[in-house]
Amino acid sequence: MRMQLRSRWLAATAFGLGAVGRADVLPEDRTDVLYHRYEGGGLTVQGPSVLVRKKFGDSFSASYQYYEDLISSASIDVLSTASAYKEKRTQHNLNVDYLHGSTLYSAGFIYSKEPDYRSNTGFLSVSQSMFGDLTTVSFGYSQGWDSVGEVDHGVVVQSFNNGIGHANANHRTWSAGVSQVITRDLLLGLNFEADENDGYLQSPYRPVRFLDPFSIKGYSFGLAVAPSTRTGTAGSAQLKYYLPWHAAVDGSYRLYGDTWGIVANTVKFGYTQPLSTAWTLEASARYYWQSHANFYSDLYPYEDSQNFTSRDRELAQFHSLTLGLGASWEFHPGWPHWVDKGTLNFDYNRLHINYQDFHDNLIPSLVPGDEPLYTLDANIMQFFLSFWY
C-alpha cells in the first residue's frame, strides 16, 4: 500500500509578549495583504494571508487574520517511505484589545485546519506602561488543544495511537516581557516564555530507522515513540539602536532548553536603512544551533531498542544560517481618501541547514549509517502590500 506520508509536529502555540509594543496606545489601523513562498528540500509551501486591524472608539481595537498554506511535498521524509503529496492548511486568527489608561488588555483565538490536524489556541495578555512610559511590562497565557490524525490517500486512518484514532495534544504557555527605553537612541527588550505540552507530541509520518540484516538495504523503518510530555523554557534579549545617519541596527539572542534534552541558541542581527522618504532597505543574518533530543538517533541498533525513539530531524543536532534582504516602498495614494499611506514590500531569506546526525538515506551506501549528512537549502519569499487608515 502506497502511503501518503507527511511530516507533522506538535502545534506551535508559542506566545511571546513582545518587548515591542506600547501599552498606552492601541495598535495602528492597517491592512496587510501578503503572498508567501517557501521552496527547499523538495518542499514548496505558498499561499496568501490577509491581516485587517481597526480601532473602535478610543478604547477598543480588533484584528482578523486569514492565512493559507498550499503544500506540495517530496521531502526526504516523504520519499524515504512514501510518495509525494499535496494539501492545504488554513488558519484564522481573531484578536481584540481594550485600552484602559496605561494598560492594554488583549485576548484572541486561533483556529487552524488541515486534513489530519486541527488546532485551537486561545490567549490572554496584559501590558502596562510605567515610569513615564519608558518601561512596558507584559504578561500572557495561551492554551492550545490539538487533534492529530494520519491521512492515507486523502482518508484519515486510525493506524497509530494504539488504534484509538485521533490523538490529542495540549499546550500551555506562560510568558513575560519587558520593553525598556535605555537612552534616546537605544531600546531593550526582554522576553521569557515557558511552555508545557502533553499528549501525542510526535509526527505519525516520521518513522525511525534501525539496522536489519534481513533487509536488502541493511536497515528498515519502524514506528517512533516520543514521550507524552514536554516542558520548554526560552529567554531572549534584544537591542535596537538608532544610528546618527538615520538608520537602525538591532541584535538579539535567545536561549532555549527543554525536558527532551534540546538546548538551542539563536543569534540575530539586522540593519535598516531608509534611502529616501519612500524607500527603506533591510538586511539580516540569523544563526541557529541546537543539540539533539536525548532519545534521537539516525539509526538504532535494532527495532524497539529503547523506550523512546525518534528520527525526526527537527530533534536532530544541526546548525543553520539565514541571510535576509528586504525592500519597502512607501506611497501616498490620493484615493480612496481615507487611506493615509501604503507600502509595497518584498522580503527574501536564504536558509541553509547543516544536519550533524541526520544522514541522507536516499543516497545508497554499502554500510547503513555511512550516507552523507543531509543538508537543506531553502528560498523564503514574501511580497506584501500594507495600508494605513
Add this chain to the structure above:
Amino acid sequence: MMHRILLGGVLLGGVLLGGLLLGGCSPIQPWVKPYEREHLADPIMSFDRNPISSVYLDHVFETREGARGATGSVGGGCGCN
C-alpha cells in the same frame, strides 16, 4: 539542567521587577524626556515593523527547529511538512 537555569532566570526577573514596583516610594523621573523621543518614535526603531511578515518567518523557523518561544508571536496549527 538548562531548563532549570532558564526557569531560574524567569523567577529572578520577576523578583527584580517586583522589587522595582514595590520599592517605588519615590517617583522615578523619566531620564529620556518626551521631547527627546524623536528617534525612538521613528518607524525604523520598531522591533516589529510588519507583524504579518515576522509571524510568518517565526512559523517557518518553528516548524523546522526544536526551539520555540520568546519571539513575540502567536502561532497555531502545524503546517510543518
